[in-house]
Amino acid sequence: MVPKVLITRVVEGEAIRQDCGAQSSFLSCDLHHDLAVVLNSPWDVCFEPSSELLYIAMAGQHQIWVHDTRDGVTKSFSGDGFERNLNGPSPLSTSFSQPSGLTLSRDLQEIYIADSESSSIRALELRTGGSKLLAGGDPFFPENLFKFGDQDGIGSEALLQHPLGISCGQDGLIYIADSYNHKIKRLDPFKRQVVTLVGTGNAGFKDGPGRSAQLSEPSGIVQVGTGKFLVADTNNSLIRCLDLNGKEPILQTLELKGVQPPSSKPTSLKRLRRRSSVDTRTIAVQSISSKEGNLKLKISVPQGYHFSKEARSKFEVDVEPEDALVIEPLEGFLSQEGYASLSFKRALVSGAKARVICKVYFCKEDEVCLYQSVTFEVPFESVTEGPNAEASLSTTVKPRSSSGSLQPAFAS
Numbered sequence: 001m002v003p004k005v006l007i008t009r010v011v012e013g014e015a016i017r018q019d020c021g022a023q024s025s026f027l028s029c030d031l032h033h034d035l036a037v038v039l040n041s042p043w044d045v046c047f048e049p050s051s052e053l054l055y056i057a058m059a060g061q062h063q064i065w066v067h068d069t070r071d072g073v074t075k076s077f078s079g080d081g082f083e084r085n086l087n088g089p090s091p092l093s094t095s096f097s098q099p100s101g102l103t104l105s106r107d108l109q110e111i112y113i114a115d116s117e118s119s120s121i122r123a124l125e126l127r128t129g130g131s132k133l134l135a136g137g138d139p140f141f142p143e144n145l146f147k148f149g150d151q152d153g154i155g156s157e158a159l160l161q162h163p164l165g166i167s168c169g170q171d172g173l174i175y176i177a178d179s180y181n182h183k184i185k186r187l188d189p190f191k192r193q194v195v196t197l198v199g200t201g202n203a204g205f206k207d208g209p210g211r212s213a214q215l216s217e218p219s220g221i222v223q224v225g226t227g228k229f230l231v232a233d234t235n236n237s238l239i240r241c242l243d244l245n246g247k248e249p250i251l252q253t254l255e256l257k258g259v260q261p262p263s264s265k266p267t268s269l270k271r272l273r274r275r276s277s278v279d280t281r282t283i284a285v286q287s288i289s290s291k292e293g294n295l296k297l298k299i300s301v302p303q304g305y306h307f308s309k310e311a312r313s314k315f316e317v318d319v320e321p322e323d324a325l326v327i328e329p330l331e332g333f334l335s336q337e338g339y340a341s342l343s344f345k346r347a348l349v350s351g352a353k354a355r356v357i358c359k360v361y362f363c364k365e366d367e368v369c370l371y372q373s374v375t376f377e378v379p380f381e382s383v384t385e386g387p388n389a390e391a392s393l394s395t396t397v398k399p400r401s402s403s404g405s406l407q408p409a410f411a412s
Contacts, residue, residue, distance in 0.1 A: 039065075043164075046102040046111060048126065055111055057099040064099060064113070064124060078129040083373065085118035086142035091129035096122070097145055101166035101220075103174070105189070112174050112189065114166040119148035120156075121163065121176065121187055134174075135187050135194050136160040143371040145359070146311040150181045150201050158194035160185070165220040165232065175229060177218040184218060184231060184242060184249075197249045198242060205236045210249030215240065230254065280357075280373040283395055287379040292345040293389030295327070295354075295378065299338040300396040301362040307336055308361035308369050315340055315358045324352035325380060334358070349383040360397050372397045 041060030048055065054067040055077065063079035078091040079099075086095035101114030105123075112134070113122040120137025124130075133139055138147040139156040149159030165177030174187040176194075183199030197210050204214035218240075220232035227245040239254040297315060307313055313334040317327050327344045334340050344354070356376040363369035376393040 043098075043100040044102045046104050048104060048108060050108060055102055057102050057113070059098040059100050059116070062096045062098065064096065064102075064111070078124055078131065083117065083145075084142040085115065085120055085133075085137045085145065087122065087131045087133050089128060089130040094124075094129070094131045095142060096131075100164045101177070103166045103168040105168055106170075106172045112166055112168055114163040114176065116162045116164055116179075118145050119160045119162055121160070121166070121174065123189065134189055134192055136163075144311055146361075148180075150178075150183070152185075152195050153193070155192045158187075158192075160194075165218065167221045167223055167229070169223050169229075170226065175221050175223070177221045177231065179217045179219050179234075182215050182217060184215070184221065184229075197244070198251050203235065205233075205238070207240075207252050208250070210251060213249075213251035215251075280375050281395075282375045282377060283393075285376050285378045285391060285393060287381045288389050288391055289381040289384045290346075290386055290389035291383050292343070293391065295342040295344060295356065295391050295393055297334070297340040297342065297356065297358070297376075298392065298394040299334060299358060299360055299374070300394070301338065302396065302398055305362045305364050305399075307334065307338060308363050309336070311361040311369070313338070313358065313360045313362075315356055317342070318355040318357070320353050320355075321348075324348045324350065325354070327354060334360075346380065346383050351382055352380040354378040354380065356393055362397060364399075370397075370399055 039056070040058055042056050043059040044057040046055050052069045054069055056065040056067060058065045062081055062083045064077045065074060066077040067074040078094050079096045080092050080094065082095045083097045084095040085097055088094045096113070096115050097117035098115070099113050100116040103112050105112060109126060111124045111126065113124055115122050115137070118137045121134045122131050123134050133156065135155060135158045137156060138144040148161040150161060151159040160176070160178050161180035163176050164179045167175045169175055174189055176185045176187060178185050181199065181201055182203045183201065184197045185194055186197050187194045198213050199215055200212065202214065203216040205216065206212065206214040215231065215233045216235035218231050219234045221229055223229050227243065229242040231240040231242055233240045239256065241252045241254050243250045299313065301307065314332065315334065316331045319325060319327060325344055325346045327342055329342065332340060356378065358374045360372045360374060361369055374395060374397065378391065
């Protein structure tokens with residue numbers, strides 16, 4: 001019999017009690033309904049009516065969780081917590097990368113998942129907790145999250161870019177809000193064929209026939225009648241109507257009566273806040289009290305290794321609270337020497353925290369390339385008078401033994 005341990009932990013200021021098995025995986029823990037449960041960036045849900053189970057796209061944890069509405073127990077259902085595009089026959093042989101959209105198959109046997117960061121559509125089998133790839137993504141190297149683009153096709157030959165919304169239609173086909181391509185696409189889950197229905201590939205606003213109509217980062221889609229869908233056109237601050245009943249798709253704008261029209265001021269999508277996966281190495285940086293300055297990012301690789309040219313290493317920045325300081329750029333690529341320079345300027349005198357999340361791909365000649373996730377945590381103290389700061393964010397990534405968490409990414 002596996003012993004169970006009662007653990008109380010604090011996440012973002014709230015206590016969670018967990019009954020955990022001897023394994024430390026989140027998959028062995030049930031979160032009790034009688035205490036506060038803090039979820040890690042849940043992005044979507046879907047309800048399976050026959051079993052009365054609510055499935056949750058836990059984007060920050062890179063997992064799918066399940067909530068039993070009959071007894072109130074919530075627990076992880078599938079995904080090992082590593083951020084990657086790995087399909088397997090069981091929950092622990094499956095990995096997701098910011099799953100953001102969920103929809104049930106017509107026969108209620110599978111959940112179709114918009115796995116946003118891997119730019120793929122996955123199918124999760126509810127009987128086993130295992131998954132399979134339907135379209136997009138890299139089918140060979142799970143850690144390669146850079147296989148994205150805009151191309152119709154079959155299976156992994158089709159290319160998507162950060163799909164967020166997904167809906168299984170009455171016809172059994174899958175309708176996808178391909179967010180960063182500014183398109184709506186359709187996927188046949190049996191033939192695994194992807195076709196574009198609406199959008200030019202450029203962000204914009206235009207009603208009309210599908211291939212000439214425009215959207216701007218659509219993030220949600222739902223069917224509302226035979227051949228008719230509503231689309232959350234996020235960056236246009238509009239709801240769009242998609243009609244598939246004619247010879248070609250027609251996109252129009254839904255009139256919302258009594259609703260204040262959106263501001264004409266340009267806005268951008270507030271994108272999903274990054275959460276560190278379980279294999280991320282976290283580095284604490286000395287606190288900064290200057291009002292403004294620069295962050296010098298430098299990632300080094302061991303002798304005999306080089307940064308991948310096929311999958312460029314990149315960084316993204318999170319700031320808490322968001323209005324406390326301005327860091328530019330908020331995302332970008334490392335140079336081929338592993339450098340990047342960021343500037344910051346404090347908007348508030350109170351404390352804040354920045355997280356610089358790096359995805360590093362490096363290779364040895366004629367060998368498999370490796371991937372490592374590194375996060376620099378940069379605390380900002382209350383502002384004091386003084387010169388501009390020049391903070392160094394530096395580390396060296398190294399290959400690990402087979403027991404380590406560094407994973408092969410792809411062939412050099």
